[in-house]
Every structure is written in structure tokens, then in C-alpha cells.
Amino acid sequence: MRRDAHAPSSTVPLFIAKVAAGMPSPADDYVEKTLDLNEYCLPNSEASFFLKVSGNSMTGAAIYDGDILVVDRSIKPQSGQVVIAMLDGEMTVKRLLRKDGKVLLQPDNPDYPTITVSPDQDFSVMGTVTFVVHKA
Known part of the structure; x- marks a missing residue:
């Protein structure tokens, strides 16, 4: 499947804090960067x-x-x-x-x-x- 090179990418915030799968931890209000799932999952x-x-x-x-x-x-x-x-x-x-x-x-x-x-x-x-x- 080819992604249209002219299609807009969609980014969402990627938070610095790791999410606890056990006991909950306080949420951090800091965004490390944004994450474009197309770039992450489809590097090629x-x-x-x-x-x-x-x-x-x-x-x-x-x-x-x-x-x-x-x-x-x-x-x-x-x-x-x-x-x-x-x-x-x-x-x-x-x-x-x-x-x-x-x-x-x-x-x-x-x-x-x-x-x-x-x-x-x-x-x-x-x-x-x-x-x-x-x-x-």
C-alpha cells in the first residue's frame, strides 16, 4: 500500500512519562515530542x-x-x-x-x-x- 506523498501527516503528542501497567503513577504534563504514526509504523x-x-x-x-x-x-x-x-x-x-x-x-x-x-x-x-x- 502506498501512502500519498502529498497527504497530510497526522501527529499526536508523545508523553515523556511511561504508563504504569501495575500501580498508577502521577501523570506528567510534559510532552517529549509529537509522534507521526505514519513515520513510526511506515518508515518505508x-x-x-x-x-x-x-x-x-x-x-x-x-x-x-x-x-x-x-x-x-x-x-x-x-x-x-x-x-x-x-x-x-x-x-x-x-x-x-x-x-x-x-x-x-x-x-x-x-x-x-x-x-x-x-x-x-x-x-x-x-x-x-x-x-x-x-x-x-
Whole structure:
């Protein structure tokens, strides 16, 4: 997905104070800077796109049904990273593993089997998942 270079960016305040996930802390009235989510989540917008997740094979990686994935095609996929892969014409989100000369697509949910990509299959990596967006 390409972002229009002429579209206005939208910034929101980014506060210096960290938010306590345990006991509440006093709020600081100081803004460190503003945060443009486009710049933060899409540093390479020309090579990025979004996908909506369907299914629950990646719940161990905190990727849930209905989440939105930010995918960057410019990042070279490394073993251990979560990627969007095309396998025999089907798109899937899995952890890419390279072991003993084999390519594996590993779900992060024990209810799903690991996929071993065979040389005769049509396989490619479309991009690396850089962010997961889900509603609280």
C-alpha cells in the first residue's frame, strides 16, 4: 500500500512519562515530542502494505484473528522473523525458519503443524511483519 506523498501527516503528542501497567503513577504534563504514526509504523511506506489476519495460528506471537499487520517488502526476511509467505498460491502469516537446508513455516500455536516447504512447491516471501495492530 502506498501512502500519498502529498497527504497530510497526522501527529499526536508523545508523553515523556511511561504508563504504569501495575500501580498508577502521577501523570506528567510534559510532552517529549509529537509522534507521526505514519513515520513510526511506515518508515518505508513505498514498500509497505497492510493485511487483515484471519485465523489463530499465530496467537503465541500476539497475532490474533482480525488484527491488522504492517508488512515491509524491503526488509530481507531472516530466520526467526514473522513473514507473509505465498505457498502454492495461498497467503499465510508464519514464522520463517531455515534449518538444515530446509525452509519451514512455523505457526506460533501448538494446535497447528509446522509446514516444511518442498522444492517443488511455489514459494515466496512477500514481506516481513513489522507491526501488529489490534484493538484493546
